[in-house]
Amino acid sequence: MPFSAAPDATTKQTTSLALQLACETLQIEADAILNLKQRLAGDDARSFGDALSMLLHCSGRVVVSGIGKSGHIARKIAATFASTGTPSFFVHPAEAAHGDLGMVTAQDVFIAISYSGEAGELIAILPILKRLGVKLIAFTGNPESTLAKLADIHLSVHVEKEACPLNLAPTASTTVTLALGDALAVAVLDARGFKEEDFARSHPGGALGRRLLTHVRDIMRAGAAIPHVTPDTALTKALLEITQKGMAMTAIVDDDNRIVGVFTDGDLRRMMEKQSNFSNLSIADVMAKNPRTVRPEQLAVEAVEVMETHRINQLLVADAEGKLVGALHIHDLTRAKVI
Known part of the structure; x- marks a missing residue:
């Protein structure tokens, strides 16, 4: 028919x-x-x-x-x-x-x-x-x-x-x-x-479980994977560090590994709009001071909130003394299905 x-x-x-x-x-x-x-x-x-x-x-x-x-x-x-x-x-x-x-x-x-x-x-x-x-x-x-x-x-x-x-x-x-x-x-x-946290513990495989049980330390990049240089590093070498570590940024730390600044791809683009010769610059000349950080024990979803609020794609992870212990990219949070 x-x-x-x-x-x-x-x-x-x-x-x-x-x-x-x-x-x-x-x-x-x-x-x-x-x-x-x-x-x-x-x-x-x-x-x-x-x-x-x-x-x-x-x-x-x-x-x-x-x-x-x-x-x-x-x-x-x-x-x-x-x-x-x-x-x-x-x-x-x-x-x-x-x-x-x-x-x-x-x-x-x-x-x-x-x-x-x-x-x-x-x-x-x-x-x-x-x-x-x-x-x-x-x-x-x-x-x-x-x-x-x-x-x-x-x-x-x-x-x-x-x-x-x-x-x-x-x-x-x-x-x-x-x-x-x-x-x-x-x-x-x-x-x-x-509470929500109790529900998440019963549903670790669900979206809520991932949001409420995943901490920054679980997904942050650590050790040699963290892009970092010292303040006296030449800008050209800092850019090499950014390229090699693939996070589109680098942390700047002092001799005690305390975070003193950050420099991102966005900072580079804005800098190049103002000047073309930066061969003699050190990273300390152009870094952003007092960057936003999160603690490793914080929930990963809190890191997402910071990124979304300030419209940034990277975050440095610091311990209680302000020392660099990790780094997060928005892609890390996506892969972990936190967002």
Whole structure:
């Protein structure tokens, strides 16, 4: 059948109905989350507070479990807790009944997720958890369910209806469950004073991790790679140092290796606009005094800020005594993916 660039009337009608259904789905799920918000601000506030307190006083791990669609949501909730400073993992309830309960200790908090509250695989392991003395938080849509009644704390994820037109496939209920898990995890991280630096330590491979865990000393050029000359060095020899080290600049240091100046390619271009004969000049005659520096223990992102603020591409690295210990080029920061 040949491809038709222009959709026919039937296709347009089908697309229109699909878009209408998509919008209705989003509205149903949005309404369900707003209803959850109202419950947390009202009747369910105490239960949420109790759950928060239980998690904050947990000396073990947070174990999250569920089966089917609830299991997928449980995995995400466990991952969110783990990435925000609360040791957590997912355990499959069926596997738990066949040995994986050995991963659960009396010091842990167990979050069991089942919208009906009657998932057989979860109910089967509850007696063992109770004998272990594990604290149990249940997420269900039915406060009269077996799981809700056996839990130490019950948090409702009830929805008026699913977004599924048949009101069968878990849609609004899984969205609400995920949102409640996020709300609980965020409340815990805030109560614990979890900061950007803590998040970065859990995500060393991400952009934030690189920005908050990479220090100047990790990427600066050091030793023989640092372009440097003394103040009495002839300008022509200083230019050779700049060329050989490939940083488009050189540091000028005194006999104690303290930084007294810097000279860059930009300085050279500006100088050449004013005079053509510089064969008799020393670097001290043309250097910029008191150059901006960073310390090796500073975050690399702070060096980026200095460069961007002052529109420069190089920075010298000095220790507490002002001695030259390294040099940074904007390309070093780019290669390290700090910017």
